[in-house]
Amino acid sequence: MNKKYAIEVPIYSSSIEHLIELNRLEDIDIVMYGGVPNSVLNGGRLNLFLDGLFIWNRLLFSLTKKQLSKALSKFYNAVTKANQNGIPFRIAFTNMFVSQEELNEENLYPVKWLVESSQKYGVKNGIIITNKLLEDFIRQKYKDKLVYVSSCTKYYSPDKVLTPQETLSMYLEDSLKYDFIVMTPQDSRRENLLKEVLRASMCGVTAICNCWCAFKCNSYHHYKCFSNINKKSLLNIGYTSFPFLVNAITFQMLRGYKCPLFLALFQPFRNVHIEKTAKMQLAAGIVSFKVGRGLGADFLDRLVSLILEFKAS
Numbered sequence: 238m239n240k241k242y243a244i245e246v247p248i249y250s251s252s253i254e255h256l257i258e259l260n261r262l263e264d265i266d267i268v269m270y271g272g273v274p275n276s277v278l279n280g281g282r283l284n285l286f287l288d289g290l291f292i293w294n295r296l297l298f299s300l301t302k303k304q305l306s307k308a309l310s311k312f313y314n315a316v317t318k319a320n321q322n323g324i325p326f327r328i329a330f331t332n333m334f335v336s337q338e339e340l341n342e343e344n345l346y347p348v349k350w351l352v353e354s355s356q357k358y359g360v361k362n363g364i365i366i367t368n369k370l371l372e373d374f375i376r377q378k379y380k381d382k383l384v385y386v387s388s389c390t391k392y393y394s395p396d397k398v399l400t401p402q403e404t405l406s407m408y409l410e411d412s413l414k415y416d417f418i419v420m421t422p423q424d425s426r427r428e429n430l431l432k433e434v435l436r437a438s439m440c441g442v443t444a445i446c447n448c449w450c451a452f453k454c455n456s457y458h459h460y461k462c463f464s465n466i467n468k469k470s471l472l473n474i475g476y477t478s479f480p481f482l483v484n485a486i487t488f489q490m491l492r493g494y495k496c497p498l499f500l501a502l503f504q505p506f507r508n509v510h511i512e513k514t515a516k517m518q519l520a521a522g523i524v525s526f527k528v529g530r531g532l533g534a535d536f537l538d539r540l541v542s543l544i545l546e547f548k549a550s
Contacts, residue, residue, distance in 0.1 A: 240266045242544050244537065245327070245443065245527040247271055248315055251537055257322045259541060264548060269319050270327040270365060271530070273347045274308040275300070275471050277339055280332035280367060280464045281390060282530055284471055300471035313350070320358040326351065327363040331388040333464040335368040348375060352382050363416070367391050367460075387411045389419040389445065393457035401430045408434050408442075417441040419527060421456070422448030426514055431521040443525040446515045447536055511536050512543065519547045 241264045246256065248271035260267040272279035316326045328347055351362045363384025366372045375383070391411070392404045399407075404424055411418050417440060424430050425444040434442050450456050515536075518526070526544075528537055 240264050241524055241548075242266070243268055243525045244540060244544075245270050245525070246537055247528060247530045248312070248326075250528065250530075253315060253318045253322070253324075256319065256324055259537070260322070260324055262541070262545075265541060265544060268325050268327060269316070270329050271312075272329045274312055275305055276330070276344065276347070277468050277470075278330040278332050278335065278344055278371065279467050280460060281329055281388070283463050284467045302472065305472060316351070317354065320354050320360050320362070323358075323360060325355075325360045325362050325384070327365050327384065327386060329365045329388070330371060331365055331367045331390050331460075332371075332467060333367055333390065333461060334468075335371040337370070340371065340374050345375075348379070348383075352379055355382065365419070384416045385414075386417045386419060386443075387415040389421045390456075390460045392421050392424070393455060393460070395455075395457050395461070398453060398455045401427055405430060405433055409437050409439075412438040412440045412442075415440050417443050417525065419443045420445065422450040422529065423452050423454070423456075425518070426452075428517050428521050431518065431523060435522045441525050442523065443527050444518045444523045445527045445529045446518060446540055447511045447529050448514060449510075512539065515540055515543050516547075519543065 243266040244259075245268045248269050256267050256269065259265060272282060272284070275284055319326055328351060330348075348364060351364075354360075355362045361382075361384055363386055364375060365386040365388045366375070367388045367390045372385070376385070392407050393399065401424065404421065408418050408420065412434075418434075418438065420431070420434065420442065422445050424434075425446070425448045431442075431444060450459075515526070526540060528540065
């Protein structure tokens with residue numbers, strides 16, 4: 238049975254047991270997503286802070302092979318349990334920069350494993366993607382065995398902040414190629430643009446409900462920074478964690494004066510902001526939601542309540 242609403246949630250943001258419970262609701266599908274520990278293909282978040290890993294023992298020293306092995310086991314166990322209970326998983330391989338040399342068996346093993354898990358448990362897993370070289374390689378190898386999602390990280394330019402009309406054209410072009418397009422955090426707050434994309438899109442449209450990026454923030458440089466940093470393995474990062482960390486934090490601070498992320502540190506503002514955004518998205522016609530990896534990732538239960546309240550109204 239096809240359910241009306243879908244919510245894409247970060248791995249480890251809620252217990253698998255709770256996600257299974259939510260996935261049993263009549264009108265809501267739960268989809269889980271995240272990066273693979275230490276992968277050079279991750280892009281949306283720093284590997285240093287990635288999904289469920291703690292940084293405190295890695296600021297001064299490299300991640301050990303034992304720690305990495307444990308993180309990978311935790312990752313595959315979580316995805317397996319989700320798949321066994323009817324919850325698909327989408328790998329967030331959103332690095333902007335991928336070389337031919339990186340398209341090797343080791344780096345792409347998680348995709349192979351995910352396709353095999355799809356076949357084993359009868360769910361259709363997917364990939365969230367930015368880089369065309371990586372996308373073409375995976376499409377050629379796995380065809381329609383995956384759900385293909387165009388990452389929100391694609392809809393930026395290094396030279397300027399794109400206008401809503403410019404991103405609209407990009408969304409509609411990509412809607413002919415993907416199963417889902419994910420609108421940027423900024424565009425996910427533009428009600429009229431949401432309606433325009435929904436009206437003309439040829440594929441599913443996903444909006445981010447806990448979206449903090451300021452309208453004047455060119456997030457291209459945020460994602461570029463993270464894409465480059467993730468090329469360095471956590472197994473040998475060692476003391477070089479510091480310049481990487483300073484680089485990322487400095488970049489955030491320089492744009493902080495105009496970024497609502499800093500206001501989001503205050504819980505009352507955070508809850509009001511996300512709730513207002515989600516209600517607007519529902520009214521605009523959004524049925525596919527993404528809970529971003531960041532502040533507000535714990536908003537899932539309230540989002541489910543808002544969806545059920547809207548449906549009943």
